[in-house]
Amino acid sequence: MRTAVVQFPGSNCDEDAVKAVVSVMGASAELVWHTTADLSAYDLIVIPGGFSYGDYLRSGAIARFSPVMAAVSAAAARGQYVLGICNGFQILTEAGLLPGALRRNESLQYRCELVDLKVENANTAFSRDYVAGETVRIPIAHGDGNYYVDEAQLAGMEARRQIVFRYASEYNPNGSVADIAGVVNESGNVLGMMPHPERAVHALLGSADGARVFSSILTSWRDAHEHVNA
């Protein structure tokens, strides 16, 4: 399985994503610069966290016009896995690959802490190694994580089971609509989440609960592959 981690000017969780992929999936991961125009060689594309273009104007607004984003859209259309974490999630919504938008946190403050997440849908390619309804601890670190969709759209997303993670234990750290922490696109191959699974991959980091996002992807990829090979 081949993974690309996209680097925009201002990305800062790129190396962390590589480390997590390597340690959890036992596979290699390559950093690709935002000028890359072709991502067809990869099975998984990670859009990492950070402050692409300083998050100036709006988080993700400028990055979505980077040359690499056309390649990301093409990859998503082809069914390759795309995982957007934090700033990556913001970029994917700006690019229209995921519904909704991320606003300033309701507290108007940046928040970095371990939070409890409820796994809402354990049937996606990104969450199959979790148990539906279980609570996991994964850190957040963002100033603009306040997810917004209007009511009609929310109803549709709920019906299509596009909500993968919600903030649990009655603590919503940013004001997100319906406590949404992570969503998947309609075809199920693009996930965006504000919490950082790559920061929770071994006990020394305070939690290993994020590892299963990566292991889920690996399992999904293997399944698909065995299918092809069979």
Place this chain on the structure above:
Amino acid sequence: MKYKASIYVTLKGSVLDPQGSAVSKALHALQYEAVDDVRVGKYIEVRLRAASDADAGQQVERMCEQLLTNPVIETYSYTLEATA
């Protein structure tokens, strides 16, 4: 011709504006009791060259829709001023 476009970007009416509420609260705490409501948005000043007023307006609208605003949550308005 040269123009100055003044662009005002605000959250849509239906979208909660926590920054506006915070400023409003702070103003009340400072005894500005006559303040009823505050909304906070962005003010973007773009200086550009254009063939005509219409051309300038078109350019500004295009850049607003493409980059300067996120239509999911924001709206905008602008004024245009010929500067030379």
Place this chain on the structure above:
Amino acid sequence: MKYKASIYVTLKGSVLDPQGSAVSKALHALQYEAVDDVRVGKYIEVRLRAASDADAGQQVERMCEQLLTNPVIETYSYTLEATA
């Protein structure tokens, strides 16, 4: 009387505006070659009650100086509109 004050806060001319430069660069990358300069600031809409235009203006200026801007790095201007 009721008023709507539209307040534009920008960084002083000599002060670095990293956000403005980033937006300007992004517009150039999107082929808006006619853009010469961009500055990004805040737009604050305050609805308030006041006895007169002059009173409203005074209130707005006071709140700008006290809370809404830091005169060390920012300047502001505003327009006032009677709404009722």
Place this chain on the structure above:
Amino acid sequence: MNTSTLDPSAREVRERGIYRQFGLTDAEYARIVELQGREPNYVETGIFSVMWSEHCSYKSSRRLLRRFPTSGPMVLQGPGENAGIVDIGDGLAVAFKIESHNHPTAIEPFQGAATGVGGIIRDVFTMGARPIALLNSLRFGPLDDAHNRYLFGHSVAGIGGYGNCIGIPTVGGEVVFDERYTHNPLVNAMCVGLMRHDQIARGAASGVGNPVLVVGARTGRDGIHGATFASAQDPGAKERSAVQVGDPFMEKLLMEACLELIATGEVVGIQDMGAAGLTSSSAEMASRAGSGITLDMARVPCRETGMTPYEIMLSESQERMLVVMKRGQEHVADAIFDKWGLEATVVGHVTDDGLLRIVEGERVAAEIPVTALVDEAPVLERPSQRPDYLDALKEAPGDHFAPRSRAELEADVLALLARPTIASKEWVYRQYDSMVRTETFVRPGSDAAVVGVPGTKRALAMTTDGNGRQVYLDPYAGGALAVAEAARNLVCSGAEPLAVTDCLNYGNPEKPETYYLFERSVDGMSDACRALGTPVISGNVSLYNETGGQDIYPTPVIGMVGLIAQHEHITTSAFAVASHQVLMLGRVDAPLQDGLGGSEYLAMKAPDEALSWRLPAFDLTLERAVQSACLDAIRAGLVQAAHDVSDGGLITALCEAAIAGGRGLAIDLDVALGQALGSESSRPDGSGANTRGQDLITRLLFAESPSRILLAVADADVEAVRAIAAKHKVPMVTLGQVLAESDFTVQLHGHVALSLKVDTMETAWRGAISEWMR
């Protein structure tokens, strides 16, 4: 010598006394004329004025700084460079430094604090080190004042805004609130970087003909005379243009580009442009190499049009670096900076004439011997006088502060925990990304932060500590205590302290009493650094911290880094395992003699008298022994958790340990005192015991006697810890036990003196600052 037609002439500089507006004295001006052999022109006067300012020349402090121990077997780079460097074995090294941004923060707290962080990060990557962690040390006036809340809230947001964006975790720090810092906040920022020995870069401009490049942001008219302003007596009234806006995004790109450039081996010297921008960076680089530099102002990329050489040389625009490349290798810089979307521009070259020569095209705008700017900068012998109040301080205060009943005592404990200085700083550090880089093994909230060294089993512990009130009450002991506390925090985390960076924040050094406090506290810090084997490798001085004639407390802040040999040694302050014993290394009975002098409890109960009592006694030998015993016990695998006793005394340390572990504690002071004093002390009988008992418990719980560490140890390991304590000749007592339930009780004289739920204490402690900041 030509000058720009717009600038005043050299004669006007003299006749109109323009040099005085720049902060130069008549004597200094006369000395400059002598060194130059003529009257300096306007540009030269400006350059001298910033280079000879307090901020750049350290004229009031240089003599004192020589007293610090600065060498040791691990020191690869001591003070004098952009940051100090210590060896951590295996060809790896850490670079670190702390810096103040107090004055800009007072005027524009968000940007002032943010650019402080930006500056210290540049100091570290300039050395070739990859920044891996940030810390800070903050002082504000009390939160019941709206302006103090504004300064505090915006400073924290600014620190977070910069560090979060650039992707360096902010892992620790401290915050203290006191009247003395009202309108004169302190913001000290520290950065720690990691490197291989062969990556060390330095700030020397050697090699005649080598090109000199300005890289990074364009130069604008920001902060001209910021360096002078930092030393001015009334920052508020001074030139307000001296506040800059930071661009952390630009700095992120600059950092990556510079590290990539240094790794090519084609860099001769590199230095960040901090205070006094191009002026100090070029003069210092030439000075270190004994060379000269010629700079062409016409080639410096400017953000604004029509900038004069004077403005370009004095601009403090952020996110810029000065680089000397090997001749002919300019293209290497071009290619790297182009990838990162940045500019690298050749603006001059290295010469062998020892002159800093500023030209604008053909025209020479300034020409000054580098030695005159750097080596000849004034060094002042400031008069020093012991303040009278020090000799009027009294012995330990008597009974009249003691709470009269158990209910009152419990209320006091909750009130103390809710004092912003004592309360949880979560409101602050949850605004900082403390986890990016995924090496943060102990996040803010314990005694020290712990950050892993990638690819090894080792980790670095780091902390910042200082207590201005203690230094005020006893400058020598207070200085030593700051060093001791920092080391103690590292030891409690399982680390061997390595070295110190210090930020010396004081009032007006022209007052002999202030200068005395400065001098004596430097002596105290120096002796403690010697005793604990932690040399000073870098630091910063901030003077003239006063408002309306009132100085801040003398506030030296110690930043310290230690090495944890193995991940297994990482220890936190969370007493988390029920049935473990609570032990104390050090003297549980010390407060009986020491009393409450200097304590936060006294500041709460008797604010008007709090400064009239002497500090507890401090014994460096005992301190060292306690720390060694603690570290030995941790390394022997005997310690579940460790926490030192500091601000707020024993009760605060116990509460913090209980809250962090989510466990109750049953503390029995009878047993502890019995062990400490032998049989005669425990259980004084019957009548009057109540009053005496209340006084006793007040001292035991709230006194801030130093050199004490709490340990959580499994039953089976207690004797082994006792043996280690005995080996180090350190007293050790059993204080009680960790409980499965959340009851927190303290027993004295056979009675329950205090009983609270851990939840209740936690609410008071955790919620206090957010409550103020709502």
